[in-house]
Amino acid sequence: MSPVLQSPSTGHYTSLAWRKESPPPDPVGLCPVWKKVLYKRQPFPDNYVDESFLEELRKNIYVRRYSYWAVVFESAVVIQQLCSVCVFCVIWWYMDQGLLSPQNLCEIGLGFTLLGYMVFDLVDHGVGRKDSGRTRWDDLKSALVFVAFTYGFSPILKTLTESISTDTIYAMSVLMLLGHLVFFDYGANAAVVSSTLSINMAIFASVCLASRLPRSLHAFGMVTFAIQIFALWPSLQRKLRAHTPRTYTCVTFLFAVFALAGLMTISSVGTLLFSLLLLSVTFLCPYCLIRLQLFKDNIHGPWDEAEIKEDLSRFLD
Numbered sequence: 242m243s244p245v246l247q248s249p250s251t252g253h254y255t256s257l258a259w260r261k262e263s264p265p266p267d268p269v270g271l272c273p274v275w276k277k278v279l280y281k282r283q284p285f286p287d288n289y290v291d292e293s294f295l296e297e298l299r300k301n302i303y304v305r306r307y308s309y310w311a312v313v314f315e316s317a318v319v320i321q322q323l324c325s326v327c328v329f330c331v332i333w334w335y336m337d338q339g340l341l342s343p344q345n346l347c348e349i350g351l352g353f354t355l356l357g358y359m360v361f362d363l364v365d366h367g368v369g370r371k372d373s374g375r376t377r378w379d380d381l382k383s384a385l386v387f388v389a390f391t392y393g394f395s396p397i398l399k400t401l402t403e404s405i406s407t408d409t410i411y412a413m414s415v416l417m418l419l420g421h422l423v424f425f426d427y428g429a430n431a432a433v434v435s436s437t438l439s440i441n442m443a444i445f446a447s448v449c450l451a452s453r454l455p456r457s458l459h460a461f462g463m464v465t466f467a468i469q470i471f472a473l474w475p476s477l478q479r480k481l482r483a484h485t486p487r488t489y490t491c492v493t494f495l496f497a498v499f500a501l502a503g504l505m506t507i508s509s510v511g512t513l514l515f516s517l518l519l520l521s522v523t524f525l526c527p528y529c530l531i532r533l534q535l536f537k538d539n540i541h542g543p544w545d546e547a548e549i550k551e552d553l554s555r556f557l558d
Contacts, residue, residue: 273285275289275290277294297543298540298541299540299541300538300539301538301539302539302541303539305534307531309528309531312527314486316522316526316527317490318427318478318482319522320497320523321474321475321478321496322422322427322475323422323515323518323519323522324496324497324499324500324519325470325471325475326418326422327500327503328470328496329466330418331503331504331506332346333451333454333463334507336459336462336463337453343456343458344458346466347461350462350465350469353469354473357477360477361476361480364480365480365484369480388465391461391465395457395458395460395461396457398448398457398464399451399454399456400452401452402448402452407453410449410450413449414449414450417442417443417445418442418446420439420442421440421443421471423439424436424439425439425475426439440471443467443471444467444468444471446467447464447467447471448460448464451463451464478492478493500515501519
């Protein structure tokens, strides 16, 4: 029979045989296991991790693999906008020197606008127009209202910046055109992209430059041309890019040749520098982008922020 002891404080009896069969754990001999939880108190420092913490380490899991010629094709958007700014500056220089009359500019602009309008509808067979709910009559009314207001306010645009020096006007125009190139929507999902800000900066630059032309009719022609090349032309290019990539590539090449030919009549050095810029953007920058992908070392693991991948929209009803 096993001996029995009575506790002096509680009066309970305890079997000594039970104590021999179930000895208390020895805190010195046990090694506590670390767990990645925050709600449990553990005998470890707050910054402690064990070897299992890096088992979930992943590198470059979201890296995109680029094709060189695909990147060259995407660079055509930048080429288009650089050439648009170049053509705009060349046209302004021709009008400022008296080599191009505003009547000829308006006639040429009207002809190209009608041609682009027809191409815009033929590319997708009018599907985009049906989706937007606009008719040709709506487009004609919008165009007439814009032309009427621009022509009516052209004397004001001509005298708007008379109190500002010409050097300041040129500096403001350069900054506005650079801002137009920076904020233009090239198709990237970035915070810096703002189509509204981009087109407004381009129109502001056109108003500044138009105020230095001889007559108000020159200002009207310049502002109208700015709308055509900075607002209507990119819309047509996006439609060509989405439906006919080969035509889009050919149009980009011809537009670049036209811009270089116009710049050649003004400055051979400027033409050389601008052609080097276009070649760098088209061929050198895509090569550098692909080469830099080899040096990416993005790490992902348990330290990343938690992402809720479940669709929780049902709770918003």
